[in-house]
Amino acid sequence: MSKARQSTGATIAAHAVLIVYTIIALFPVFVIVINSFKTRQAIFREPLTLPDSDSFSLIGYQTVLKQGDFFLYFQNSMIVTVGSLFFILLFGAMAAFALAEYRFRGNMLMGLYLALGIMIPIRIGTVAILEMMVQTGLVNTLWALILVYTAQGLPLAVFILSAFMKQVSDDLKNAGRIDGLSEYKIFFRLVLPLVRPAMATVAVFNMIPIWNDLWFPLILAPSEQTKTLTLGSQVFIGQFVTDWNAVLSALSLAILPVMALYVVFSRQLIRGITSGAVK
């Protein structure tokens, strides 16, 4: 990557803007995390101070952990998010490859049909989806969520990935064909590694909404066995009393896995950008 030549003034300005933005973006997270380590009174009395020996308390975390199933919720959220991302990326990339690579009747129409899915929110179909899940016996299974999220994520994934795949050089794919690679190998071994940054982008785009979603877990999988973290945390928010310690602790814990996933994907993203194209 060539270094952009900029004046120091512009560099400082750019950094200042980015730092200000970072502070604004991180502030709520910071407040949540520090307050999760405080007693209930301290949270309300001075919400912006760091916990000291007086106000420090792990009561929130204890409540959360005592709420026995919390690890299960974690696990459920993780399975649903990772599973959905896996299927979105796999099927999205495959469909994108077909649309980008092969000339066949209805190619355009298919692309447009998929693009339509980007504009129509899947929640409109909630009732129909619920009926389908009931009929297929998938209600209260994690599969219900994985399937719905996969459907929700696919249109945008196909759209973004096919745009990137069109840019992979034909010569490269043809070289693979002459070397005897099957179409599947060309897809998995030549094209996928080259569109990795786009895959990471799609993954990051889809990950957060899936992880945070309350709607579909509440409707399709509210049972104790299949609750996700977001749904599970709701027990601490009552109509009359809210256990703020527990809520804040649960939220703090919920940040960690997404952060880990994000680090994984963003590293891919950066590696892809810096590896550079080969002519």
Add this chain to the structure above:
Amino acid sequence: MTALELDKICKSFGSVEVLKDISLTVEDGEFVVFVGPSGCGKSTLLRIIAGLEDPTSGTVAIGGDMVNTVPPAKRGIAMVFQSYALYPHLSVKDNMTLGLKQEGQPKAVIEERVTKAVRMLGLGAYIARRPSDLSGGQRQRVAIGRAIVREPKLFLFDEPLSNLDAALRMNMRVEIADLHRKLGASIIYVTHDQTEAMTLADKIVVLRDGHVEQVGSPMELYNNPANQFVAGFLGSPSMNFLEKSVAGQTAGTILGIRPEHLRLTENGRIRGTITHVERLGGDTNLLVITDADEKLTVRLFGQYDKSVGEATALDFDDSHAFHFDQDRQRIYQSAA
């Protein structure tokens, strides 16, 4: 045995006819060059030979076998692309061995062939590098190496040198000629650089708008072009075509004279004014506008003290002139 035989190949993309009725043979060990202007269908023809594209009609036979339905990897060909098309995430060595591994060759054979190719191309120091860490010329060599290790019956080169700078291009040109001598393989080489075509080819195929204009050895095409297109395409600077500038010219015919066959003389049959002088040291090129308002180029050997605006008279030897009719076809003069 013939290395390649094309029989009445046609190719259309939708309603656009890109190749029209192309028939052609390549003998064993022959170096055949396809030349033609951009968009004339050279790459398309090459891709049909490679099996990357299906012809709309016609048959392709490689080494005597009809291969229309044979996939690219099984045709006994190897191709070198203009863009190199190296696998960016594989090392130089893996780039070269991928095809052999797919063929299921034993390890010993793979090692032996790679070692040989690496030695031949002087790639020893780069074997573990990624393509992105190589220069253009080195990448091109790796791409050629990838083709060599397959030991194909027929090599296909699609403008392999067009991304290189002039000096490197000349080196690689010599290397490719050398390689052909060493391997003795049949080669089809696409280019729109006529120097490459003239210097490398045993046989040149001139294509235009999807059909073959003429096939022949470089000197045959140069000395005996079948039509105005071929005459103008080969040779640099290209041939002058005059309709009315020559005193005593038959109306309705076009006279073709190569720039090097024109000379300055007092009472030449062509009169004009010099509009530009190019001094190349060894040669001097004069651009002249004739009194009949046609442009021509004169190539003089040595250095001449001519200046722009100077009136001049030119002449040529009749045996060096070509005649073309209004359909751009050659009119053969009855031998004197």
